[in-house]
Amino acid sequence: MMDLSAFLDQIWIARLAILKGLGITISISALSIIVGSLLGVLVGLSLVYGNRALRFVVRVYTDFIRGTPVLVLVLASYYVLSTIGIDLGPFQAGVFALAVFCSSHVGEIVRGGLQAIPKGQTEAAKAIGLTFNQTFAYVLWPQALRQILPAWVNTAAEMVKASTLLSVIGVAELLLRTQEIISRNFMSLQFYFLAGFLYFVINYGIEQFGKYVERKTAVPS
C-alpha cells in the first residue's frame, strides 16, 4: 500500500514532465503520420501510374527506406544531414525520418490497394465515357481507400511506437521523459509500466477510430 501511494506521489510530482512528453509524442506521431501519408499517396500513385523512369526511382526509394532500420534513419537525418548543410533540430530531424519511413510504407499500401481493384472496374468506367481522372476519383480511389484503411491504421500505430526512437537524439518525448523521471526516483518498473500504458492508450484509440471508420464506410453485401 505504501508503494502505491508513493508511486501516485511521484506521478503527481512528475505530472508536467509526463504530460509534456506525451504531448511531444503525440505531435511527433501526428506530424509524421500526416506528412508521411501525403507523401505515401504520391509514392503509391507513382508506383502504379508513373512512367518507367519514375517507377524505377520511386521503387528504389521505397525498397531502400523499407530495408533500413528506423533508428538508422533517425540517426542519419540528425547527424548526416547536417554534414551536407541541412541543419535540422532533433525534433525536425526525427519527424523527417519518421515521415520518410511512413511514406514508404503507405506508398506500398496504396499501390497494393489500387492494384487489387479488378481491371473490369476501369473498363466499365471507360465504357461509360469517364476520363482517367474521373475514373480515378469516383471509381478507383473510393474502393482503394476502403482496402487501404486497415493497413494504414496499422502503420499509424507503428509510427507512434517508432516515435520512441527519437529519445536517442534527445527529443524529450514520453520515453525520454520517463527515463529522466526514473533517474530521479528509481521507480523503473512503475514508470516504464505507466509509459507503456500511455502508448497502449494512444494506439488503442487509433485502432478504435480505424474500426469506426471501417464500419462507417463498409459497403453492404
Next chain:
Amino acid sequence: MSKVLLEIQGLRKQYGIVEVLKGVDCTMREGEVISIIGSSGSGKTTMLRCINMLEDFQGGHIRLEGEEIGYEHSGSSRRRKSEKEIARQRALTGMAFQQFNLFPHMTAAQNVMLGLVKVKKMSHDEARVLAEKWLDRVGLSARADTYPGQLSGGQQQRVAIARAIAMAPRLMLFDEVTSALDPELVGEVLQVIKALAADGMSMLLVTHEMRFAYEVSSRVIFMNQGVICEEGDPKEMFAKPRTERLAEFLKTSSFN
C-alpha cells in the same frame, strides 16, 4: 434500308506477334441486332472491345456514324486520338460485360447515375429520374438503393445493362453477358436484351447462347481465327451452314 451505323474495314489487331484480328470487314445498319459467334480465341470479344477502344488496334478503320473511332489518319500515318476525345467517343457506345463490373461502392441507382452526371453533365435530380426509369425497365425499380453485393448475378447484370443504356448510346455492345450466370438466371437477362431489341436498339452481341442468337438476331456473324468466316440470316446459317468450320462449330455448340 436504314442508314449505316457502324463500318469496320480491314480491322487488324495483334498482341506482340500473335495476330488476333486479321482484317475484319463488317457493316451494320441502324436497328440491326447482330450476334457474333465462334469458338474461344476466334477474336470475337477482341473485335467488340476495339469498337469502344478498350483495345488499341494496329490497322484498319472503325467508323461509327461516319466518325473515325480511336485514330486520326493522315495519308498513310495514323495517330491515337487524345484520351479526352476517346472518352467522348466511348460514350457513343454502351457496353455490358461478362463480369458485370458494377461499381461495388455505389448503389444500383448511383451506378446508373455516375455517367449521366459526370459525362452527360445532368443534374443529380434529372439523373435520378432517368436512373429510376431504366432500373424500372430492367425490372429492378425496387432495388434502386441496393448495393451490387446484395444483388444476384442476374440482377447485377440487369443493373449493368441499365447503366449502359441510360447513357443513350448509338450502339450497345454485349460481351458474353450471360456466361458468368447460373443457368436459372440467364433467362431474365436475355429477356431484357430481347425487350431492347424490340425497341429498335442497335446491338452487337458476342454470345454462346446459340438459341438466343437464333431467336433475336437479324444477322449472325461467325468468326474463326481472326476473320469473319461466314455471315447471314440466322435461320439460313444454322440450317445450312456454307462452310465446313461453321458446320463443325454448330455441331459442338449447344444449339440443336
